[in-house]
Amino acid sequence: MSDVTTHLGLPLLAAGQAQKHVTHNEALALLDGLVQLACLDKDLGAPPTSPAEGDRYLVTAPSPTGAWVGLSGQVVRFTDGVWVGAVPATGWIAYIADEKRAYVFDGQTWAPLTSSGALDRLGINTQADATNRLALKSDAALFSWDDVTPGSGDARFTVNKKAASRDAGFVFQTGWSSRALFGTLGGDDFVLKTSSDGSAFVTALKAAAATGIVSFSKSPVAPTPASTDSSTQIATTAYVQRALAPSRVAVSDADYTVQATDRIVAVTKLTASQTLTLPSASAFPPGTNLTILDETGACSPARPLTLHLTSGDTINGMPGLVLDTPYAFLSLQSDGVSRWTVAGRKPMANRSTFTSVAYPGPKQVLDNGFHRVVMPNILSDDGQNWDSANNWYVCPRTGIYQVDANLRLLDHTASGTQYGLGVYIDEADGPWFLWHCTGTGSAFRSTFAYSRMTFQSAGDRLRLFSYTEPTASADSAALQICLISEAL
Numbered sequence: 391m392s393d394v395t396t397h398l399g400l401p402l403l404a405a406g407q408a409q410k411h412v413t414h415n416e417a418l419a420l421l422d423g424l425v426q427l428a429c430l431d432k433d434l435g436a437p438p439t440s441p442a443e444g445d446r447y448l449v450t451a452p453s454p455t456g457a458w459v460g461l462s463g464q465v466v467r468f469t470d471g472v473w474v475g476a477v478p479a480t481g482w483i484a485y486i487a488d489e490k491r492a493y494v495f496d497g498q499t500w501a502p503l504t505s506s507g508a509l510d511r512l513g514i515n516t517q518a519d520a521t522n523r524l525a526l527k528s529d530a531a532l533f534s535w536d537d538v539t540p541g542s543g544d545a546r547f548t549v550n551k552k553a554a555s556r557d558a559g560f561v562f563q564t565g566w567s568s569r570a571l572f573g574t575l576g577g578d579d580f581v582l583k584t585s586s587d588g589s590a591f592v593t594a595l596k597a598a599a600a601t602g603i604v605s606f607s608k609s610p611v612a613p614t615p616a617s618t619d620s621s622t623q624i625a626t627t628a629y630v631q632r633a634l635a636p637s638r639v640a641v642s643d644a645d646y647t648v649q650a651t652d653r654i655v656a657v658t659k660l661t662a663s664q665t666l667t668l669p670s671a672s673a674f675p676p677g678t679n680l681t682i683l684d685e686t687g688a689c690s691p692a693r694p695l696t697l698h699l700t701s702g703d704t705i706n707g708m709p710g711l712v713l714d715t716p717y718a719f720l721s722l723q724s725d726g727v728s729r730w731t732v733a734g735r736k737p738m739a740n741r742s743t744f745t746s747v748a749y750p751g752p753k754q755v756l757d758n759g760f761h762r763v764v765m766p767n768i769l770s771d772d773g774q775n776w777d778s779a780n781n782w783y784v785c786p787r788t789g790i791y792q793v794d795a796n797l798r799l800l801d802h803t804a805s806g807t808q809y810g811l812g813v814y815i816d817e818a819d820g821p822w823f824l825w826h827c828t829g830t831g832s833a834f835r836s837t838f839a840y841s842r843m844t845f846q847s848a849g850d851r852l853r854l855f856s857y858t859e860p861t862a863s864a865d866s867a868a869l870q871i872c873l874i875s876e877a878l
Contacts, residue, residue: 441468660688670700676726687716742773743873754864760817782853789876795840798865809858817855
């Protein structure tokens with residue numbers, strides 16, 4: 391029979407042994423040194439100079455010196471003024487105080503318990519099991535880059551699966567019932583799945599591994615780029631739905647204060663002038679269109695739509711804007727500060743601004759002064775801009791007009807005559823009036839062509855007039871006017 395125990399080598403009392411207390415006390419000293427083993431350090435190659443009674447160290451140096459010679463790999467303790475070693479057995483665990491870390495002896499070397507590979511599961515504040523070998527109960531968990539070793543500064547969390555057909559992902563639960571999954575689930579595409587009951591899941595989003603194209607299988611259909619599309623833009627369902635169904639407000643025969651959430655303001659009834667007050671440019675989302683439109687066709691200089699701005703705001707640099715054309719359409723964008731910019735405008739078709747009138751003859755006396763030419767024949771006037779009673783054209787909108795006219799003059803003198811032609815808001819000489827003269831000979835006919843562009847305001851009255859000396863008359867005349875560029 392051995393005189394020491396099997397595992398810790400504690401001395402045993404022999405039958406009829408004298409001074410049994412010595413053996414007993416030696417066994418107690420060994421127990422005190424090895425049970426709940428906590429060493430001060432493991433990296434010293436020689437004993438400390440002033441050890442305290444009971445101090446313990448793990449000697450890992452291959453060739454320690456001094457009193458530790460021959461004690462490499464052992465647990466040493468200072469007792470009764472000498473260093474005593476204990477040879478470890480496989481599975482011994484020692485806590486190293488200066489590292490605040492536990493080490494385990496594998497039969498050959500001491501290795502950190504956390505990296506020895508010996509643990510098959512770990513539970514922190516909870517119990518790990520065969521499925522969840524790493525388990526944690528905590529209100530928060532932190533994974534940070536290694537600033538101790540130090541590391542590279544990166545922080546990566548790797549989830550690796552055996553094959554594409556398997557799952558690598560994260561599960562989000564409520565009351566232990568799964569509600570969302572994301573990862574590479576059953577394939578290499580990255581997917582997000584949701585569930586209302588933890589058993590039936592729908593795929594909300596999928597990012598194709600091969601192309602990177604993102605699809606929303608359970609959402610309203612959004613444009614999906616072709617495989618050859620190399621653009622970096624993505625059309626999301628939210629954007630498409632918003633573009634297809636913007637907020638529309640119908641305004642019926644009343645003033646209205648436009649809200650920052652409005653996108654289309656449609657005037658559905660208009661019997662008198664109306665004021666639309668825009669929100670502050672700073673309150674409207676930049677890059678978003680605000681559309682104002684007249685759906686009635688009743689908008690006109692007599693029934694305008696006036697856009698009123700917050701003090702300090704401008705539209706294209708102007709403090710306000712008036713729409714006065716049938717079916718007027720205006721699209722605005724805000725800079726998010728104080729400026730509105732016209733992003734699109736579709737006025738009434740210019741066909742309605744075109745007027746063509748004529749005097750076919752045989753003779754209209756215009757002698758001796760400035761005279762308005764009477765134009766009784768209306769060839770085209772869809773917009774009803776020609777005032778037959780006064781023989782003038784009423785400009786329907788502010789902008790640039792193209793004016794073309796011609797006059798055939800009949801001169802009854804033998805010496806010739808001086809004459810001129812103009813289209814203006816008054817019968818008077820000026821840069822709008824062009825002078826000419828006829829040749830000699832009785833009954834001489836001369837045709838004079840007139841063409842110019844002019845900026846006019848809505849409501850201006852343009853008339854064709856001429857100046858001739860005595861005995862001259864108009865044999866025929868024609869006038870065409872059309873708006874070619876509308877001003878804001």
